[in-house]
Every structure is written in C-alpha cells, then in structure tokens.
Amino acid sequence: MFGFEDMGKFFISLFLVLPLVTIIHQSGHLFFAKLLGCEVEIHIGTGKMLCKMGPFCMRKVYFMDGWCEYKELHHRNNGKIKKTLIFLGGSIFNLTTIIIVNGLILQGILEPSILLYQFVYFSVYYVFFSLFPTQFVSGCPSDGKAVLNILFNKPLEKDPIN
Template sequence: MFGLQDIPKFLLAFFLVLPIISILHEAGHIFFAWLMGGKNIRVIIGSGKSIFTAGIIEVRQYYFWYGFCTFENIKRKEKIANILIFSGGILFNLLSTIAVILMVESELVRSGIVTYQFTYFSLYYIFFSVLPMPYPDGNFSDGKIILDLIKGKEEVIHERTYRIKFEKNEDKWQILDYQDNILDIFEKEEDATSGARKIARQHRPSRIILIKEEKEQEIQNYPRIPL
C-alpha cells in the first residue's frame, strides 16, 4: 500500500527519473533522424513556456511532463528510413534498460530505488510507445506509425507540397497549396519563402518547392515528427 514514506520515492521518479527516460527516448529519434541527414534538430523537454536552451535541447517549465523532437530536411524519406526514426526512441529506452540491468547484475552499480524506477518506468515508456494507438490531439503513437508503414500505409508520411511561384502577369510571388490554390501573395521572393515555411511547418509532413525559370527545386521539407 502507498504510504507517506513512499512520497519521496514518487517525487524522485516524477521529477528526476522520468525526464531522463524522456531525454533518452527523444535521443533515439534524433539519432536516426541525424543519420538520415536531418537538419535543425531540436529536443524539447517538458511543456509550457521555455526556461532555457542549451545547444539543441530546450527545457520548458513543466520539464517532467511530455517531450518531443523536431528536425527538417531529411535526405532519405523512404519507408525504412521513417521506420528507423520512429523506432529510435523505443530502441534507446530498451537498450538503456538492458544496460542498467546488466550493470546491476555485474555489480558495477548498486541496486536501489533509482535503478528500480529507471527500469520500471522505461518499460512503461516502451509499452505505451509500442502500443499502436491514436492520441486525443490527432497524433499517433510511434507503434501506430511503424505498424502502418509495415502494412504499406505510407499515407502517414505522405507529404503535402507547397509551391512558391512567380506570377509574371502580376509581378508577384505566390504560395500555392497541394491543390494549387493560392494561399498568399508577396512582392519579394524571400517573403514568400518565409511565409511558405511558416505554413508548411504547421502542416507536417510537408515540403516546399520553389519554381524558378520553370524549374522545380525542393528547398525545405518538414517530416512527421515522433513523440
């Protein structure tokens, strides 16, 4: 039965062990994203307003709750690359759990509340990441994305395409959506590019195509991000 003497153990797990497990989980995702050529990699720990940033890591006010990573411009966007990226968090949690168990068994570290909590909550993290289910906010678990990709349902990573095109008759730059509807008009190319990036970033997975002198060039892509 949970008693008053267990409160310090609960606080230790909630405020220290869980954030460490979350960091390891996101590290697995970004490791494979980096291998696939991902740029502008960031790891966000917690939710709420930002407290501080150190390199690619941003820590938010409620650092013990939630976490995710973002990256852009991966070079390899095929099915297997995405399976590896979405499996990375589960793999890193599993490997770190096995490592702790082996270190305890070989007496390199002493068994205690921290090693117990780390192992227990890592397995908890792995279970709910593997479980193929949708989330209330419209996102999917890593397991759901992986299962859909294995089944050949590649629409989960199918990108919306936004195009930046110069309209000579109006002497303006247009942003077109994936159905060729005009979303916005700008006088300068750099303003149109900035506007297209803002739209595409909010509608992952997506990519931006610049049409110049009747040639198409992908200038940015925003993959679906794992949680």
C-alpha cells in the same frame, strides 16, 4: 503500501527519473534522425519554453511529456527504412539502457536500488506506450502507429517527416 515516508522517493522519481527516461527516449529519435540526415528538435516537457540548447528545448513542466519536431528528411531513398528507424529510435535507446542497467546489476557493478528499479520501470513504460499503436488527440500517431503506417504505405496524419 505507499506512505508519507515514500513521498521523497516519489518526488525524485517524478522530477528526476521520469525526465531522464524521457530525455533518453527523445535522444534515440535524435540520434537516428541525425544519422539518417534529418533535422530534429527535441522538446522535453510541456508549456512555455524555458531554454534551448542546440536541438534540446526544455519546457516549464519538464517532467511531463516529450516529443520530437522533425524537419525535412534529406536523402529520401530508402525512406521507409529511415523513417522506421527514426520512429523506433526512442524505444531502441530505452531498451538499450534497460539492458545496460540490468547487466551492471547482474555483474555486481551496480547495487539494486529503488532508484534503478524506478528507472527501469519508467523505461519499460515508455517503450510500451510509445510502441502501442494509437492516434493521439493532437492528431499525431504514436511511434508504433507511425511505424505501422509506414510499413503498410498509409499516410501518417500530421507526418512530420513525410
């Protein structure tokens, strides 16, 4: 049962763990975009921009939301594979960190804790909802919907890398 004594864990989870999972997810998109010749800007949070360091933009409500703003994709041959990898990059990074954390716990290197549990929980949450094929109110597709559109040669609504 959730009680008053759990509020500290809740705030750590909301203000530290969830943004960290968001940064890892968006870094996956950034990694594959850079690897495949695409410029990208990562936005962590929503609202007014607080600061910008390289491709990372931190917004005022940093613990809510995150997205990538793709620039032009260079070297367009094999575009389907490249775009698919870029859209799957966030989930690939989240899944990788889940495997690493669980592996370190199983090896006895890390002790199981509520913080690690929350990290893995939010990572699974991110993977599930980013791959769930849906269209957002903004007109942008989820990562899963974008991949399906790419694979079935459907146009991506508001496709940032088409």
